[in-house]
Amino acid sequence: xSPEIIFDPYTKxxxxxxxxxxxxxxxxxxxVAGRSDIISFGGGLPYIGGLPPEEFSRVLNDVVSEGxxxxxxxxxxxxxxxxxxxxxxxxxxxxxxxxxxxxxxxxGSQQALDLIGRIFIDPGDVIVMEGPTYVGALSAFRPEGPRxxxxxxxxxxxxxxxxxxxxxxxxAPAPKFVYVVPNFQNPAGVTMHKSRRDRLxxxxxxxxxxxxxxxxxxxxxxxxxxEETLASRGPHRVVYLGTLSKIVSPGIRVGWxxxxxxxxxxxxTLKQSADLCSSxxxxxxxxxxxxxxxxxKNLESQKSIxxxxxxxxxxxxxxxxxxxxxxxHPQGGLFIWATLPEYFDTAKMLPLAIEQxxxxxxxxxxxxxxxxxxHMRLNFSFPPEEQVIQxxxxxxxxxxKEMELYHSLGLDHS
Amino acid sequence: xSPEIIFDPYTKxxxxxxxxxxxxxxxxxxxVAGRSDIISFGGGLPYIGGLPPEEFSRVLNDVVSEGxxxxxxxxxxxxxxxxxxxxxxxxxxxxxxxxxxxxxxxxGSQQALDLIGRIFIDPGDVIVMEGPTYVGALSAFRPEGPRxxxxxxxxxxxxxxxxxxxxxxxxAPAPKFVYVVPNFQNPAGVTMHKSRRDRLxxxxxxxxxxxxxxxxxxxxxxxxxxEETLASRGPHRVVYLGTLSKIVSPGIRVGWxxxxxxxxxxxxTLKQSADLCSSxxxxxxxxxxxxxxxxxKNLESQKSIxxxxxxxxxxxxxxxxxxxxxxxHPQGGLFIWATLPEYFDTAKMLPLAIEQxxxxxxxxxxxxxxxxxxHMRLNFSFPPEEQVIQxxxxxxxxxxKEMELYHSLGLDHS
Numbered sequence: 001x002s003p004e005i006i007f008d009p010y011t012k013x014x015x016x017x018x019x020x021x022x023x024x025x026x027x028x029x030x031x032v033a034g035r036s037d038i039i040s041f042g043g044g045l046p047y048i049g050g051l052p053p054e055e056f057s058r059v060l061n062d063v064v065s066e067g068x069x070x071x072x073x074x075x076x077x078x079x080x081x082x083x084x085x086x087x088x089x090x091x092x093x094x095x096x097x098x099x100x101x102x103x104x105x106x107x108g109s110q111q112a113l114d115l116i117g118r119i120f121i122d123p124g125d126v127i128v129m130e131g132p133t134y135v136g137a138l139s140a141f142r143p144e145g146p147r148x149x150x151x152x153x154x155x156x157x158x159x160x161x162x163x164x165x166x167x168x169x170x171x172a173p174a175p176k177f178v179y180v181v182p183n184f185q186n187p188a189g190v191t192m193h194k195s196r197r198d199r200l201x202x203x204x205x206x207x208x209x210x211x212x213x214x215x216x217x218x219x220x221x222x223x224x225x226x227e228e229t230l231a232s233r234g235p236h237r238v239v240y241l242g243t244l245s246k247i248v249s250p251g252i253r254v255g256w257x258x259x260x261x262x263x264x265x266x267x268x269t270l271k272q273s274a275d276l277c278s279s280x281x282x283x284x285x286x287x288x289x290x291x292x293x294x295x296x297k298n299l300e301s302q303k304s305i306x307x308x309x310x311x312x313x314x315x316x317x318x319x320x321x322x323x324x325x326x327x328x329h330p331q332g333g334l335f336i337w338a339t340l341p342e343y344f345d346t347a348k349m350l351p352l353a354i355e356q357x358x359x360x361x362x363x364x365x366x367x368x369x370x371x372x373x374x375h376m377r378l379n380f381s382f383p384p385e386e387q388v389i390q391x392x393x394x395x396x397x398x399x400x401k402e403m404e405l406y407h408s409l410g411l412d413h414s
Numbered sequence: 415x416s417p418e419i420i421f422d423p424y425t426k427x428x429x430x431x432x433x434x435x436x437x438x439x440x441x442x443x444x445x446v447a448g449r450s451d452i453i454s455f456g457g458g459l460p461y462i463g464g465l466p467p468e469e470f471s472r473v474l475n476d477v478v479s480e481g482x483x484x485x486x487x488x489x490x491x492x493x494x495x496x497x498x499x500x501x502x503x504x505x506x507x508x509x510x511x512x513x514x515x516x517x518x519x520x521x522g523s524q525q526a527l528d529l530i531g532r533i534f535i536d537p538g539d540v541i542v543m544e545g546p547t548y549v550g551a552l553s554a555f556r557p558e559g560p561r562x563x564x565x566x567x568x569x570x571x572x573x574x575x576x577x578x579x580x581x582x583x584x585x586a587p588a589p590k591f592v593y594v595v596p597n598f599q600n601p602a603g604v605t606m607h608k609s610r611r612d613r614l615x616x617x618x619x620x621x622x623x624x625x626x627x628x629x630x631x632x633x634x635x636x637x638x639x640x641e642e643t644l645a646s647r648g649p650h651r652v653v654y655l656g657t658l659s660k661i662v663s664p665g666i667r668v669g670w671x672x673x674x675x676x677x678x679x680x681x682x683t684l685k686q687s688a689d690l691c692s693s694x695x696x697x698x699x700x701x702x703x704x705x706x707x708x709x710x711k712n713l714e715s716q717k718s719i720x721x722x723x724x725x726x727x728x729x730x731x732x733x734x735x736x737x738x739x740x741x742x743h744p745q746g747g748l749f750i751w752a753t754l755p756e757y758f759d760t761a762k763m764l765p766l767a768i769e770q771x772x773x774x775x776x777x778x779x780x781x782x783x784x785x786x787x788x789h790m791r792l793n794f795s796f797p798p799e800e801q802v803i804q805x806x807x808x809x810x811x812x813x814x815k816e817m818e819l820y821h822s823l824g825l826d827h828s
Contacts, residue, residue, distance in 0.1 A: 008676035009650055013590050013624055015536045015558070021683050045488060053482035060474055068467035072665035074459060107521055107667075107689045114688045118557070122429045139687035143532070144429070176427055210427055236423055251486035251694040253521075262422035269435050273553035274528045274688065275521040279696055280665040 020143045039391035041378040042359040044186065044334055046246050050305045055294050056249075063284045075280040077272045078264070079105020079256070083287040087256050090290060091242065094218050096229050096258075104264045104271065107278045109216060109243035109255030113140035115267045115274065116212060116239065116257070120176045121146045128166070128178040130158050132337070132366030132375065134186045134214065137179055148368040149175065155328065157182060157192030160199045167207050177210040177239075182230060184217040184333025187366050187377035191331060194227055201230060204237040214241040217333035219299065222307035224331045231258065239263065244286055246334070247299055252282040306334070306381045312388045313380040320396030322403060327378075334381040340399060343412055344374040349402055358394040434557045453805035455792040456773040458600065458748055460660050464719045469708050470663075477698045489694040491686045492678070493519020493670070497701040501670050504704060505656065508632050510643050510672075518678045518685065521692045523630060523657035523669030527554035529681045529688065530626060530653065530671070534590045535560045542580070542592040544572050546751070546780030546789065548600045548628065551593055562782040563589065569742065571596060571606030574613045581621050591624040591653075596644060598631040598747025601780050601791035605745060608641055615644060618651040628655045631747035633713065636721035638745045645672065653677065658700055660748070661713055666696035720748070720795045726802045727794040734810030736817060741792075748795040751777075754813060757826055758788040763816055772808040 063071055078084070084100035091098050106112040113136060121127060123145030129137065131150035141148070149172075151163045158180055166172060180200075182192035192200075204211055213230040231240040243255035257267060271277075289295055313336055317327050327338040340346065347362040363375025380388060406412040477485055492498070498514035505512050520526040527550060535541060537559030543551065545564035555562070563586075565577045572594055580586060594614070596606035606614075618625055627644045645654040657669035671681060685691075703709055727750055731741050741752040754760065761776035777789025794802060820826040 009674060010534075010624060010677055013534055014680070015532065015534055015539075017536075018533045018680060018684070021680070021687070043488075048483040048486045051482075051486070053478060056482065056486065057475060057478045060478060061471060064467060064471045064474060068465075068470065069462040070665075072462045072465070072470065072663035074457075074659075074664045110690045111688060118429065119432045120424075120427055120429055122431075125429075136687070136690065143684070143687065210424060245488075249486035250488045251484075253689065253691075253693045260423060263424055266428070266432060266435070270432070270557070273435070273550070273557065274525060275667065276524045276550065277667075278521075279667045279693055281699075282693055282695065285695075 017143045017145070020145060022139070022142070038354065038357050038359055039383055039387045039394070040359040041380070041383065041391060041395075042361050043379055043382055045379070045382040046250060046334070047302065047305055047382055048249065048251075050302055051249070051298055052294075055298070056289070059288045059292070060285055063281070063288050067284055071281040071284050073280060075277045075283065077268045077277050079103065079278060080280065080283045080287060083254075083283045084256075086287050086290040087242065090219075090247075091258070094215070094226060094229055096232050096240070098258050102258050102261060102264060104257045104259070104267050105278050105283060106255045106257060106271065107275055108245060108250070108253040109214065109241045110136050110140065111271070111274065112241045112255055112257040112267075113137050113214070115270050116177075117141040117144045118270060119263075119266055120210075126173050126175040128163065128175045129368070130180055130185065130188075132187050132363060132372055133179065133368075134181055135361075135365050137214065138366070138368055141179075142368075146176070150368060153185065153188050153190055155190055157185070157190055157196050158200070160196045160203065163200070164203055167203065174207070175209065177212050178204075179212040179214065180230070181214045181216075182227065183215055184220060184330050184335070186217070186333070187335050187361065187363075188337040189328040189330030189333055189335045190337075191227065197227060197230060197233065201233045201237065204234060209237065211238045212241065213238050216241075216243045216246050219247050220303055220306065220334070221332040222303055222310065236260065248286060248289060248295065252279075252286055254278065254282055254286045303332075309380045309383070309385055309388055310336070312385045313378065313392060316389050316392035320393045322396070322400055324403070325399065334379055336378045336380060338376050338378055340374045340376070341403070341412065342374050343406055344399075344402065346376045347373055349398065352402070353395060353398045356394045356398050358391045358398070360395065431557045431559070434559060436553070436556070452768065452771050452773055453797055453801045453808070454773040455794070455797065455805060455809075456775050457793055457796055459793070459796040460664060460748070461716065461719055461796055462663065462665075464716055465663070465712055466708075469712070470703070473702045473706070474699055477695070477702050481698055485695040485698050487694060489691045489697065491682045491691050493517065493692060494694065494697045494701060497668075497697045498670075500701050500704040501656065504633075504661075505672070508629070508640060508643055510646050510654070512672050516672050516675060516678060518671045518673070518681050519692050519697060520669045520671060520685065521689055522659060522664070522667045523628065523655045524550050524554065525685070525688065526655045526669055526671040526681075527551050527628070529684050530591075531555040531558045532684060533677075533680060534624075540587050540589045542577065542589045543782070544594055544599065544602075546601050546777060546786055547593065548595055549775075549779050551628065552780070552782055555593075556782070560590070564782060567599065567602050567604055569604055571599070571604055571610050572614070574610045574617065577614070578617055581617065588621070589623065591626050592618075593626040593628065594644070595628045595630075596641070597629055598634065598744050598749070600631070600747070601749050601775065601777075602751040603742040603744030603747055603749045604751075605641065611641060611644060611647065615647045615651065618648060623651065625652045626655065627652050630655075630657045630660050633661050634717060634720065634748070635746040636717055636724065650674065661716075662700060662703060662709065666693075666700055668692065668696055668700045717746075723794045723797070723799055723802055724750070726799045727792065727806060730803050730806035734807045736810070736814055738817070739813065748793055750792045750794060752790050752792055754788045754790070755817070755826065756788050757820055758816065760790045761787055763812065766816070767809060767812045770808045770812050772805045772812070774809065
């Protein structure tokens with residue numbers, strides 16, 4: 001960096017909203033994860049190394065040879081009609097029925113979160129999120145200045161009973177929306193139980209709630225029976241977010257929103273001012289790839305890699321983490337959520353872990369008020385199994401050492 | 415569209431900002447332009463048909479075979495280091511010197527406009543724009559609720575003397591920034607004269623102004639001597655926006671901002687919440703393409719096509735438009751700006767033109783207060799020459815008919 005980084009000439013010009021923007025811990029960690037000597041459980045990366053380059057190359061070649069002038073041109077803001085029809089097919093894999101005209105293609109589902117935040121949130125508005133929740137949703141909503149109400153999770157997903165309590169408090173203003181990641185939640189790895197889904201949709205009817213259902217991992221189920229989506233249960237209550245980042249590739253930045261037509265129109269108008277349109281080249285690649293059987297075959301192969309890495313991580317946690325620790329047992333997705341005794345501060349412990357060449361995301365990143373310090377998010381999709389074993393072993397050692405220190409100082413009474 | 419479009423279930427939930435979002439006329443016209451029987455001067459599309467598919471295909475193949483796991487993975491929010499170094503080389507073609515760490519890669523330069531609007535503008539803040547100005551900048555800034563001061567253009571670009579008057583008015587609050595498109599302006603096609611650039615930078619020093627220099631067309635000069643960029647003249651006063659949309663392809667959505675490091679950091683943090691990162695596949699394609707001599711050869715060939723189409727349009731305007739009309743003579747870029755007698759309303763005339771199978775963008779789209787009704791923007795880069803001739807002939811006929819009507823009603827006293 002050059003010397004002028006010291007002086008910011010524009011400080012006095014910045015907007016109020018810009019003061020609400022914070023660099024996320026995930027971001028800072030992704031740069032750490034890039035260092036090859038560190039075993040990182042910190043990212044949320046799919047394992048691209050498990051995919052066949054020649055198949056991707058062939059699909060790209062077909063796109064360019066058959067649709068060159070379209071692929072390299074501007075596209076319509078709503079996204080390619082052909083791709084939206086394919087996305088309808090993808091959603092039908094989870095039992096969700098949809099129409100292409102209810103879909104807006106976005107530049108990753110992160111853009112959908114950003115557009116939704118801007119369309120719905122005024123400063124001071126209440127929104128409801130899970131605790132812990134997806135850090136990218138936090139960073140998308142935060143600049144709009146909402147008051148965030150956090151509803152805790154357990155192994156069955158959001159504690160909908162606590163949401164009900166919150167909604168029934170006489171003085172509570174009605175929330176603009178309730179944001180949930182029902183399948184293999186990021187960061188907690190838990191899946192919302194059928195009974196919770198039922199009750200959430202009942203509450204939505206009773207209290208006229210809008211639900212934002214973010215479902216990036218639904219098709220990454222390793223075992224067990226899929227739960228019906230919230231959008232299937234109450235299409236007029238739910239804005240549904242999907243993405244190809246975890247089931248095809250994040251490098252093409254293709255996500256989508258499914259919503260009633262008037263909201264799609266509103267989101268599209270805002271998307272137009274946000275980036276005009278998503279890449280036609282990437283959309284046409286996605287469309288062509290999803291039009292061939294290889295996508296399901298490759299997804300199965302990815303899932304079997306992830307399942308195996310999850311198993312290895314669970315086994316290693318049992319072996320190397322102290323008995324005081326607990327962790328979730330995800331049936332799919334990318335993440336395990338580990339909980340240490342309450343006196344732990346995983347944010348403070350992170351530099352010690354990095355010193356021992358292992359990284360994770362501290363729990364504080366996933367709460368709007370930076371609580372959750374005794375938790376950590378562990379990603380199992382990216383590191384190979386020998387690294388999973390080695391990394392959890394290193395991390396277990398760091399944790400045990402911290403426990404000893406706390407114990408010797410008499411600070412372990414939580 | 416399904417029946418539920420009639421009913422918007424979320425009306426009561428929308429944010430204040432969302433009420434400031436309006437669908438642009440360009441957008442509505444792009445859908446008209448898609449109808450094959452209409453000759454459209456309405457878009458702003460580069461002519462991809464003039465580029466060699468096999469060269470693009472070869473570069474893409476190289477990217478996938480050499481960098482598969484990176485191309486299809488998430489990337490860093492700031493953009494690929496290798497691409498940022500190439501963009502430094504692209505900027506040096508216009509005499510601009512830069513460092514990669516002062517560059518943030520964006521998803522098209524439209525995203526840069528969006529991020530800048532959000533970082534700088536609070537509701538009620540004054541910003542200065544040219545009149546007419548780029549419609550995408552208007553739509554990016556408008557949701558933030560600024561008060562937009564418009565400074566007229568003439569054939570030498572922004573009337574900097576009028577900006578000076580505005581700045582010297584005792585009661586005027588200091589603007590957050592001054593947004594300009596100095597080269598082959600969209601929509602007017604005019605280029606800011608050296609003397610105006612000099613004076614603008616003096617004013618920036620005198621009044622401590624931040625200049626947003628948007629330069630998508632600088633390298634599309636057909637003739638004449640390039641003017642030094644504003645960023646070269648006063649790097650600490652200028653945030654510079656570039657894009658590959660017009661010199662490589664808009665289908666890859668690669669733009670960039672050059673700014674002091676602290677602002678790059680702030681914009682990157684906001685970009686992270688907007689779309690996490692731009693497509694690695696597209697960035698790697700851009701990097702590889704710009705690393706080969708073909709990019710300059712292809713750019714020369716594009717320029718010669720555009721120059722020829724511009725010449726044909728200028729000639730056709732002279733032949734088919736009434737003597738009361740005037741138009742600009744751009745030395746590059748994509749657009750000619752035509753001015754009809756003051757009593758004309760080109761927005762009202764548009765349906766008549768479309769009936770005659772020709773389209774343009776009415777001048778009102780390019781002013782924040784929807785004035786400028788007697789102007790129209792004409793794109794010459796996309797339609798082939800025989801269409802340019804035919805389309806201008808049709809448009810001339812529509813205009814003459816309107817003039818006759820106004821004359822017969824005695825309404826042509828402007």
